[in-house]
Each structure stands twice: as C-alpha cells, then as structure tokens.
Amino acid sequence: MISIIISSYLPNYFSALENNISKSIGVPYEIIKIDNPGLMGICKAYNQGAEKARYENLLFIHEDVLFHTQDWGKKLIIHLNNEEAGIVGVAGSAYVPTAPSSWTVAEQYNFVNILQGNKENSEYLPIHTTQKNRTDVFAVDGVFIGIKKEKYNHFKFNEALLKGFHGYDLDFSLRVSKKFQNYVIDDILIQHFSGGNLDKNWLDANIKVRESIPSNFKQTTDAQTEKKAFLDFLYIFFKYYPINRKNIIFTLQFYPKKLNFKNHLEIARKYYNYLRYATSINKNLSTK
Known part of the structure; x- marks a missing residue:
C-alpha cells in the first residue's frame, strides 16, 4: 500500500x-x-x-x-x-x-x-x-x-x-x-x-544545502569533476551576484580539495578573468 x-x-x-x-x-x-x-x-x-x-x-x-x-x-x-x-x-x-x-x-x-x-x-x-x-x-x-x-x-x-x-x-x-x-x-x-x-x-537554495551538509561522503575524489562543478558554480554565481572582494571570498569556501597544479591554475585564471572584466560583467547581472 x-x-x-x-x-x-x-x-x-x-x-x-x-x-x-x-x-x-x-x-x-x-x-x-x-x-x-x-x-x-x-x-x-x-x-x-x-x-x-x-x-x-x-x-x-x-x-x-x-x-x-x-x-x-x-x-x-x-x-x-x-x-x-x-x-x-x-x-x-x-x-x-x-x-x-x-x-x-x-x-x-x-x-x-x-x-x-x-x-x-x-x-x-x-x-x-x-x-x-x-x-x-x-x-x-x-x-x-x-x-x-x-x-x-x-x-x-x-x-x-x-x-x-x-x-x-x-x-x-x-x-x-x-x-x-x-x-x-x-x-x-x-x-x-x-x-x-x-x-x-x-542557486540560493543549493548554496544553503551545501553549507548545511558536510561533503564527507564515502567516495573517491574526482579532481576533474570537482574542478568542473566549481567552475560551473562560479559561472552561475556571478550571473546573479556582483564580482567584488566579499563575493570572491564567499565562493572560496567551496573550493575543491585534492586538485592538481593544472586544475588550480585553471581556476586561478578564471578568477583573474572575472576580476579583470568585473565592471562589464557586473553591468549585466541577471535580476531573475
């Protein structure tokens, strides 16, 4: 039944x-x-x-x-x-x-x-x-x-x-x-x-979920998946929130562990580009 x-x-x-x-x-x-x-x-x-x-x-x-x-x-x-x-x-x-x-x-x-x-x-x-x-x-x-x-x-x-x-x-x-x-x-x-x-x-709901549930699941870390998920998160986050010091620091709390040097470098470059073009990106923030 x-x-x-x-x-x-x-x-x-x-x-x-x-x-x-x-x-x-x-x-x-x-x-x-x-x-x-x-x-x-x-x-x-x-x-x-x-x-x-x-x-x-x-x-x-x-x-x-x-x-x-x-x-x-x-x-x-x-x-x-x-x-x-x-x-x-x-x-x-x-x-x-x-x-x-x-x-x-x-x-x-x-x-x-x-x-x-x-x-x-x-x-x-x-x-x-x-x-x-x-x-x-x-x-x-x-x-x-x-x-x-x-x-x-x-x-x-x-x-x-x-x-x-x-x-x-x-x-x-x-x-x-x-x-x-x-x-x-x-x-x-x-x-x-x-x-x-x-x-x-x-986005806001999934941030709350990730903040409330520790990520200590019984799984083998997949560096490529972690990197992609983090970059996807940055993309959608800065679609709705301005690029500034406060929000950069906020996103870093979700920075993935166990990445290789190449992965770290790719993420660093992405942050650099966000900061470099912050003014133009912030002008196009979505309000939805």
Whole structure:
C-alpha cells in the first residue's frame, strides 16, 4: 500500500496523473493532494502530506508526470522493502562535489530512467543510463522520491532551511544517504513534462544545502569533476551576484580539495578573468 503525496497547482496535470495512477499502480493506494499555488514551500507541503499518510510506503511525486509501467506500485514496494534502502528514485547521481551543484553532476555519475518531455507534450526523449536494477546514488531528483514512512520520519523535508521550491530533494536525499543507501531503479518508467530552472532561487537554495551538509561522503575524489562543478558554480554565481572582494571570498569556501597544479591554475585564471572584466560583467547581472 502506498501513500502518494503531491504538491499541486496545475489541475489539468493532476487530473491526468490521478487517472493514470488508478490504471497503472496495481496495489492499494491513496493520493494526498496538497493544494499549493505558491503559498507555501514544497518542503512544508510535503511534510503536511506525509503527516496525513495512512500507509507505510510514501511516494512524493511531481504532478506533471505519467506512468508508463504497469503494476509499478508492486515494484516500488519491493525496492522499499530492502532494509538498506533509503530513497528510491528514477534519476540521481553517485557523486557529490564540494561546490553547490544540482544532482546532475557529471555524465559518468548520473543515472536516469525517464522519458523527458516538455509542457506541450509534443515530444519526449528516452533517457536510460542506469546500469542495473538498483544503482547506488547519493542525490535523488525530486520528480520521484519513494521512501518508507518510518525512515522519512527520521529526516523529513527541511522546511526550516528551504522555503521555496528548490533544493528540497538534494537536501533530503543527501541527509538520508548518510545513513541509508539511495537508489535509482530501472523498472519503473515515468514521463516527465518539464525540465529544471536554474535561476537565482535555485542557486540560493543549493548554496544553503551545501553549507548545511558536510561533503564527507564515502567516495573517491574526482579532481576533474570537482574542478568542473566549481567552475560551473562560479559561472552561475556571478550571473546573479556582483564580482567584488566579499563575493570572491564567499565562493572560496567551496573550493575543491585534492586538485592538481593544472586544475588550480585553471581556476586561478578564471578568477583573474572575472576580476579583470568585473565592471562589464557586473553591468549585466541577471535580476531573475
């Protein structure tokens, strides 16, 4: 039995998903709809939904999806009954860089089983990079988050830290991964009708997550991935914040460790160029 929690603001998507679930899930279930037209953050909405849940298996899911797998509920319960399992998802990453980043860290660490589409439902792209039925990951994308209620109760979504609609999945999954093993699975297929939006709100939320969760994950440091993640962070950070002494120092708290001389030199050159062209870059700051 599964309690499905949905933070909803698009009635047409919700109605289609509700009908789709009834035809495909294959097990007893309940849908807990939290009407949320932007009045509360998704952490608060999800926690409210989980409080109402009657069943031991929880699924937090976006409303702009459809299931393409029959009897997917049975498969999800099997995965969640694995004692080691923390979160079960359909997209995630097996590497956590030092710098603020989305779960899509680097191609070799990203594992996805999804049909990625658009809001017009005019086309979609099958993305299948999983290597086995359950692939070990740290971060899990928020489009599909399954977890046992007893395990959810130890972590819950961090509504004290995150008030909006970004970072909730990264924060939740990374905290869970400190105690349990998160998985991306390959036997439940969903179609998702929208992509992410890496705006200033996304950046600010991911900075909060990275500041609150130590980066001491059980992984071998990948210098190239660390360098790329840090340079990507600098690029988006200085898209929204001015280049000045205070902000340069702020970004350095996320400077990756265990880089070689070439990596250090490349990052130093990037800082030099930011400082050199600070005046012109600052004039074009994004306000979004």
